[in-house]
Amino acid sequence: MKRKIRLxxxxxxxxxxxxxxxxxxxxxxxxxxxxxxxxxxxxxxAVRWNCKAGKCGSCSAEINGSPKxxxxxRLSDYPDDDTLTVQPMKTFPIIKDLVTDVSWNYEVxxxxxxxxxxxxDGDPIMFQKEVDRVQEFRKCIECFLCQxxxxxxxxxxxxxxxxxxxxxxxNAGLEMHPLxxxxxxxxxxxxxxxxLCNITKCCTFVCPENIEITDNAIIPLxxxxxxxxxxxxxxxxxxLTG
Amino acid sequence: xxxxxxxxYDVVVVGAGGAGLRAAIAAADYxxxxxxxxxxxxxxxxxxxxxxxxxxxLGNVDKRDNWKVHFRDTIRGSKNLANWEMAKxxxxxxPERVKELEKWGAVFDRSEEGKISQRNFGGHRYxxxxxxxxxxxxxxxxxxxxxxxxxENIDVFMEFTVTTLLKSxxxxxxxxxxxxxSGNFKVFESGAxxxxxxxxxxxxxxxxxSWEYTGDGHALAHLAGADLIDMEFVQFHPTGMVWPPSVxxxxxxxxxxxxxxxxxxxxxKRFMFDYIPEVFAAETxxxxxxxxxxxxxxxxxxxxxxxxxxxxxxxxxxAEVKEGRGSPHGGAFLDIxxxxxxxxxxxxxxxxxxQFKELATLDITKEPMEVGPTTHYMMGGIKVEAGTAASTVGxxxxxxxxxxxxxxxxxxxxxxxSDLLVFGKIAGQSASNYAQKNAxxxxxxxxxxxxxxxxxxxxxxxxxxxxxxxEELQEVMEAHAGIVRTGEGLEKxxxxxxxxxxxxxxxxxxxDRKYNPGWHLCLDLNNMIITSLALANAALERKExxxxxxxxxxxxxxxxxxxxxxxxRPSPExxxxxxxxxxxxxxxxxxxxxxxxx
Numbered sequence: 001m002k003r004k005i006r007l008x009x010x011x012x013x014x015x016x017x018x019x020x021x022x023x024x025x026x027x028x029x030x031x032x033x034x035x036x037x038x039x040x041x042x043x044x045x046a047v048r049w050n051c052k053a054g055k056c057g058s059c060s061a062e063i064n065g066s067p068k069x070x071x072x073x074r075l076s077d078y079p080d081d082d083t084l085t086v087q088p089m090k091t092f093p094i095i096k097d098l099v100t101d102v103s104w105n106y107e108v109x110x111x112x113x114x115x116x117x118x119x120x121d122g123d124p125i126m127f128q129k130e131v132d133r134v135q136e137f138r139k140c141i142e143c144f145l146c147q148x149x150x151x152x153x154x155x156x157x158x159x160x161x162x163x164x165x166x167x168x169x170x171n172a173g174l175e176m177h178p179l180x181x182x183x184x185x186x187x188x189x190x191x192x193x194x195x196l197c198n199i200t201k202c203c204t205f206v207c208p209e210n211i212e213i214t215d216n217a218i219i220p221l222x223x224x225x226x227x228x229x230x231x232x233x234x235x236x237x238x239x240l241t242g
Numbered sequence: 243x244x245x246x247x248x249x250x251y252d253v254v255v256v257g258a259g260g261a262g263l264r265a266a267i268a269a270a271d272y273x274x275x276x277x278x279x280x281x282x283x284x285x286x287x288x289x290x291x292x293x294x295x296x297x298x299x300l301g302n303v304d305k306r307d308n309w310k311v312h313f314r315d316t317i318r319g320s321k322n323l324a325n326w327e328m329a330k331x332x333x334x335x336x337p338e339r340v341k342e343l344e345k346w347g348a349v350f351d352r353s354e355e356g357k358i359s360q361r362n363f364g365g366h367r368y369x370x371x372x373x374x375x376x377x378x379x380x381x382x383x384x385x386x387x388x389x390x391x392x393x394e395n396i397d398v399f400m401e402f403t404v405t406t407l408l409k410s411x412x413x414x415x416x417x418x419x420x421x422x423x424s425g426n427f428k429v430f431e432s433g434a435x436x437x438x439x440x441x442x443x444x445x446x447x448x449x450x451x452s453w454e455y456t457g458d459g460h461a462l463a464h465l466a467g468a469d470l471i472d473m474e475f476v477q478f479h480p481t482g483m484v485w486p487p488s489v490x491x492x493x494x495x496x497x498x499x500x501x502x503x504x505x506x507x508x509x510x511k512r513f514m515f516d517y518i519p520e521v522f523a524a525e526t527x528x529x530x531x532x533x534x535x536x537x538x539x540x541x542x543x544x545x546x547x548x549x550x551x552x553x554x555x556x557x558x559x560x561a562e563v564k565e566g567r568g569s570p571h572g573g574a575f576l577d578i579x580x581x582x583x584x585x586x587x588x589x590x591x592x593x594x595x596x597q598f599k600e601l602a603t604l605d606i607t608k609e610p611m612e613v614g615p616t617t618h619y620m621m622g623g624i625k626v627e628a629g630t631a632a633s634t635v636g637x638x639x640x641x642x643x644x645x646x647x648x649x650x651x652x653x654x655x656x657x658x659x660s661d662l663l664v665f666g667k668i669a670g671q672s673a674s675n676y677a678q679k680n681a682x683x684x685x686x687x688x689x690x691x692x693x694x695x696x697x698x699x700x701x702x703x704x705x706x707x708x709x710x711x712x713e714e715l716q717e718v719m720e721a722h723a724g725i726v727r728t729g730e731g732l733e734k735x736x737x738x739x740x741x742x743x744x745x746x747x748x749x750x751x752x753x754d755r756k757y758n759p760g761w762h763l764c765l766d767l768n769n770m771i772i773t774s775l776a777l778a779n780a781a782l783e784r785k786e787x788x789x790x791x792x793x794x795x796x797x798x799x800x801x802x803x804x805x806x807x808x809x810x811r812p813s814p815e816x817x818x819x820x821x822x823x824x825x826x827x828x829x830x831x832x833x834x835x836x837x838x839x840x
Contacts, residue, residue, distance in 0.1 A: 011756070027486020027601065039709035043760030044753030048283075050452040053492050053597060055380065056286045072600050095423050096757040103400070106284060106391070114392045115347030123302075124344055125356035131349050135374065138349055138381060142285055177347065 003075065004083040005033055007045070011096050017085065018042075024075055030086060031059050031070040034098070046097035054208060057143030061098050062087045067145040067206045089148040091157075102144055108163050111191060115174055116182040130178045137173035137217060139209045140166065146203035146213060152196050163192035165203035165213045172217035175224065189225045194218065244694045246418075246427035251277040251397075252677040253670070254417055254432040256404050256459065259287030260379075260662030261642025261669070262438035263386035264339075268670025269436070270395045274677055277430050278390070279399045279419055281454050285387045288440050288452060288643075289662065292379025293495035293593065295361055295371025296663075297656030298336035302353050303360040304368040309333040310834060311367050316657060317827075317835045318521065319365040319551050320650025321789040322804060323472070326827040327628035328648045332657070332664050339663035340372050348385040350374055362500045365551040365654040367525065367840065376495045376591045382659060402428065405765060406693035407435060407462045408685035413636035414466070415685040418693040422762065425755020427694055431684055433677030434637045436669045437463060437624060441643040442476075442773045444766075446617035446724070447716040450482055450493040456766040457773030459644035463624045464772055464817070468633040470810040471822070472646045473622035473773070474780035475790045477653055478725045480555035482616025484573040489601045491616040494576065494594060496655040498611075499548040501590050502537045503578040505559070506610065507567040513574075514547035517558035522550055524839035537581070553652045553790045556615040560725060563614070573614030579607055615725055619658065621649045621790065622780070625809065631669035637676055641669035647807075651789025700764035704750035708763040711749065715742055715770060723778045726792045732782040739778060743771045776817060780808040783819045 001024050006017045020041060022033045031049055038045045047070075049059040054072040061070050063086055064078070070086065078084055092100035118124075146165035152158050163171075171188050174180050188194050201214045211217075226237060253269040255262045258280035266278045280287065299312040312333035317324055344350065344358065350372050353359040360369040374381040390396055401422040408416045408429070416431040439459030443451025464470055481494040499505075507513045518526050526547050527533035533546035548555065559574045569575050578587055584607035588595050591606070598604045598611060623646035624633050631639045642662045649657065700708075722735025746768060751761035786800035787793050806821040827835070 025487050028488045029601070032488045038759060039707075039713075043707065043709060043751070044758045046757040046759060050282055050286045050288075050454065051291045052452065053291065053489075054600065055377070055593065056290045056452075058283065058286050074601070099423075099757055101423070102283065106398075106400070109388070110391050114388060117345045117347070123341070123357050126349075126352055127356045128352040131352060134349050135351075138374070138384065139377065140384075141290075141380065174347070177349065180347070 001080065003080060005037070006083055006085045007034065007037070007098065008087040009045070009097050012094055015094070019083070028075050029071055030063055030073045030075060030084065033075060034070060034086065046095070046099040048099050055141060057141030060089055060143045060145050060148065062089060067148045069143060069145070069208050072208060089144065091148045091154045092144070104159055105142070105144055105147060105166065108167050109170065112167060112170055113174070113182045113184050113187060115177065115180055118179040118181055124179055126178045133216060134173050134177050136211055137169040139211055140169055141209060142166065143208060145206045145208065149202045149206045151200065151202065158193070158196060161193045162196045165218065167192060168194065168197070168221060169211060169213055169217040172221055175221065185225055185228045188221055189229065194222055194225055244427060244698065246429055246690065246694065248429040248431055249277065251275050251430060251432045253434045253436065253673045254279060254430045255436045255438060255670070256417060257287065257438035257440060257642070257644070258284055258398070259438065259440055259642060260289040260382055260386060260659060261666040262287070262436070263383070263390050264663050264666030265436045265438055265641055265670035265673070266396050267386065267390050267393065268667040269674040270393045272671050272674035274395065274674040276396045277399060277432070278396055279402045279404060279417070279430065281401065281403050283400050284398055285383055287383065288455065289379045289383045289659070291450070291493065292382070292659050293376040293493065294363060294497035294500060295373030295378045295656050296340055296382065296659035297363070297366060297370050297654065298340040298372055298660055299333060299370060300337050300340065300358060300360060300372065302357040307368040307370060311840065312336070312370065313831070314835045314840070315366050316654060319652055319654040321652055323650030323788065323807065323824070325628055325647035325825070326831065327825065330831070331628060332648055332661060335664045336660040339660065339667065343382065343385050343663070346385050346389045348381050350381070361497065362545070362549060363655045364496055364499065364549045364555065366656065371500070371656040373497070375589070376497050376593045378659065403762065403765070404458065404462065405697045407466045407638070408689055408693070409466055410683035410685060413680070413683070414638045415683050418690055420697060423757055425758065429685060429690055433680060433682040434639060434673035436639040436641060436673050437644050438640070438642045438666065438669070439644045441620040442770070442777070443617045443620070445715060445719045445770045445774045447720045448482065448491040449617040450479060450491055451617065457769045458766070459640060460623055460776070461769035461772040463633060463635070463638065463640065464776065464810065464812060466635050466638060467812055468635045468638060469625040470623060470646070470776055471625045471807045472650065473776045473810050474784045474808060475621035475651050476617060476777065477552055477619035477621060477790050478556045478615040479618035480552055480559055480615055481576055481613040483602065484569070484612050484614040485571040485602060492597070492601070493616065493618065494611060494613050495591070496552070498576060498578050498591060498594060501578065502581040503548065503576055504546070504581060505548050505555070506575040506577055507562045508569060509567055513562055513567070514550065514555065514558055517554060517561070518547050518550065519554055526550065551652055552655065556725060557792060559614055569612045571612055573612045575610040576613045577610035579609055619643065619653055621651065621653055622646050622777070629668070630672040631665050632672060637680070639669040639673045641665040651791060697765060699747070700749045700751035700761055704748040706745050706748045706750055708749050708751070708760055708767060711742060711745060711767060712763060715739070715767070715774060718742070719774055723774070723781055726794055727781055728793065728795045729782060729785070732778050736775065736778050736782065739771060739775050743775070746771060776810040779817060779819050780810060783808055
C-alpha cells in the first residue's frame with residue numbers, strides 16, 4: 001500500500017511543503033516513512049533521530065499540527081487516505097527541513113542551580129516512596145515537545161522571561177530530591193518566570209513520557225514560591241483551591 | 243582551500259555518551275581545558291538507550307557480593323579472553339563510580355533499607371545491577387550531562403562530526419570536524435585526544451544501534467596507526483523485537499529475564515534448560531522447580547538458564563528457530579506476563595510496557611513478547627593500556643565501547659555502563675596529564691587541507707547513492723559476518739566488502755553542505771567499511787568458536803587461540819591480523835576464576 005505524506009522542506013528563506021508517496025509496511029512509524037523518502041527520493045532531507053524507540057527525544061516534530069515523537073507515531077494511527085503533514089517544531093528556529101535549533105534549551109539548563117548533595121555517614125539512605133516523585137521528573141527525555149506547545153514560548157516567544165515546562169520539571173526534580181541542599185526558589189520565581197505559566201496543561205498533554213508536568217511539578221513549585229515570598233496571590237490561590 | 247576555524251584545547255573528547263562525558267569531567271578536574279565534540283545533541287548518545295542497569299558489586303542486596311566475584315563473572319563471561327587487568331580495575335572501581343553518580347544527583351531505585359537496589363542479570367552471580375526501572379542509561383547520561391555543563395573548562399560542541407585525527411611527529415595534535423548545521427569545518431587543536439565514539443552496529447541491518455554507530459573512533463584510530471583488538475567479537479543481544487518489521491532489532495532489555503521472564507518455543511517448552519554450557523552448569527538450575535526457587539528468592543537457589551550469558555542465549559534462540567520451533571515471526575517467546583503481577587511489570591519495566599504497547603500493539607502484562615537476536619555491542623576496538631586507557635599512538639586515548647579488552651569474547655549485561663564510567667575517568671585523567679606534560683605541536687596545514695578535500699569529495703561528480711551502498715554493506719555483514727560464520731562465508735564477505743570499498747570514491751551527495759544526512763552518510767561509510775573489513779578479517783583468522791564468535795567450521799574452543807587476541811594493524815595491503823598473547827593472570831586470581839562454583 002502507498003500513502004501520501006507532506007514534509008516541510010527548506011530553511012527560513014525558502015520554506016515549502018513537498019508531497020511524497022511512500023510504500024507502507026505493517027507497523028511503520030512516521031520516522032520510517034521519512035527515512036524511506038530520504039533513502040529513495042530526497043537524500044539531503046534533514047531529520048534528527050537517534051534511538052528510534054522513544055528513549056532519546058531527538059525526533060520531535062509536528063504531525064498534522066500535533067507535537068509528537070515521529071518514532072513512536074504509527075502511520076496506522078491515521079486513516080489510510082489521509083495525507084499526513086510533518087513539520088518541524090514551531091517554537092524553535094528552523095535549521096533545515098524538520099530540524100530546528102534547540103540550543104536555547106541547553107542554555108537555560110546551564111543556569112539552573114545544580115544538585116547539591118548532603119554528605120552522609122555511610123551510604124545515602126532514601127526510601128523508594130520518597131524518590132518516586134523525583135523519578136517521575138527524571139523520566140524526561142528532553143524531546144522539548146512541552147517547550148514547543150507551551151504558548152508562553154510558542155505564541156509569545158518569551159524565551160528570555162520563561163524557562164518553560166521542561167525546566168520546571170528539572171527544577172522540581174532537584175527541589176524535591178530528599179538529599180538536595182540547593183535553594184532555587186528565587187531563580188524559579190525571577191529568572192525562570194514560573195508566574196507566567198497559567199496552567200493550561202498543554203505541556204502535560206503532549207509529554208510522551210506521561211509526566212504530570214503541571215500537577216506534579218509546576219503547581220507544587222508555584223505553591224512553594226508563594227509560600228516563600230508571602231505573595232498576596234496566596235490568599236486568592238487558597239480561595240480558589242480551597 | 244575551504245575556510246575553517248581553529249580552537250585550542252588541552253584535551254579533545256570525541257563522543258558525549260557515558261564514557262565521553264565522564265572523560266571530559268575527569269580531564270577538567272585535572273586542570274585541562276576540554277572540548278567535548280559530539281555527533282548528536284547532548285544527552286542523546288547511545289548510553290541513553292541502556293536499559294537494565296549498571297553492574298557494581300555494592301553488595302546492597304546480597305552481602306556475599308564483592309569485586310572479586312564480579313571480576314570472576316566478567317572473566318568467565320569473556321570466555322577467558324578479557325584483559326584481566328582491565329577486568330580487575332573495573333570490578334574494583336565500579337562501586338565508587340556508581341556512588342559518585344548518586345552524589346551528583348542520580349536517583350537509583352531503592353532497596354528495602356533505602357540503599358541503591360540491585361537486580362539480577364545474565365552471567366552475574368548475585369543481584370548486582372543498580373538500576374532505575376528500565377531506563378538506567380537515561381539516568382546516567384542526564385546526571386553526567388547536568389554535572390558537566392556546570393564545569394567552566396568544558397566547552398560542548400553539539401552536532402559536530404570528526405572526520406580526521408590530526409597528527410604531528412607521530413603524536414596526535416587535534417581533530418578536524420564539520421558542523422552538521424552549517425557544513426563548515428573546525429579544527430580542534432589539542433595535546434591529547436580521547437575517542438569515546440561508541441560502536442559499529444550500523445554495519446548490520448538488524449541492530450539495536452542508532453545512526454551514530456558507524457565505527458568512527460575505530461576507523462580514526464586505525465587510520466592514525468593505532469592497534470585494534472578483538473574485532474571479531476560482536477555481541478548479538480538475544481532479545482530484540484522481531485515484529486513488526488519496522489522495529490526489528492529494537493532492544494528488549496535483559497531486565498525482563500532478570501525480573502523472572504522466561505523463554506519459550508512454539509511447542510510451549512522452556513528450552514534454555516537444553517543449552518546450559520558445562521562451565522556454568524554448577525551454578526545454573528536444571529529444572530523448572532529449581533529455577534522457580536530462585537524467582538521466589540530462596541537462599542542458595544541456582545540461577546535460571548535464561549540468565550546465562552548473552553552469547554549462549556542468542557545461539558539457543560537461533561537453534562530453536564532453525565529446528566522449526568520458532569515463533570511466527572522467526573524468534574522465541576519471552577514471557578513475563580505469567581511470571582509477575584501486572585503492576586510489578588509496569589513499575590519495573592515501564593519502557594518495555596510502553597514500547598510494545600505503542601509499537602507492536604501488545605500488552606506485555608498479558609501476552610508473551612516475540613524476540614530474536616539483534617546486533618548490539620562491539621567488544622572489539624582500540625587497544626588500550628589497562629591503567630591509563632592509552633592507545634598505541636602517542637596522545638591518543640580511548641574509552642567505552644570504542645576501546646577494547648575489558649569484555650573479551652563476550653560482554654556481560656550491565657558491564658558496559660560501569661566500563662564507561664571507570665575507564666572514562668581513567669582516560670580523562672591520563673589524557674589530561676599527558677597534554678600538560680608534553681610539548682604540543684600544531685597540526686600541519688596540508689594535513690588539514692587534505693582532510694577537508696576528502697570530506698568534500700562526495701559533492702563532486704560521483705554517481706553512487708550512499709543509502710543504497712549502506713544497504714549493500716549491511717546485507718554483506720548480515721549474511722557473511724553475522725551470528726554464525728564460516729571460513730568460506732567470511733572470505734566471500736571480504737571480497738564483497740572490497741568491491742564496496744572500491745565504490746566509495748564514487749559516492750555522491752546531492753544538495754548542499756547544510757544539515758545534509760546524505761553527505762554525512764557518504765563520510766560514515768568510509769568508517770563502516772574499515773571496521774567491517776577489520777571485523778571480517780579477524781573473524782576469518784579466529785578458527786574456533788568462542789563467546790560471541792561462532793564458526794560452524796570450527797565449532798569448539800581452540801586452547802591455543804584462547805590465549806591470544808587478534809590485533810588489527812594498518813599495513814601496506816590495508817590491514818594485517820597479528821596474534822598477540824594475553825598477559826598472564828596472577829595465580830591466585832586464576833585459581834579463583836577456575837573454581838567450579840562459589
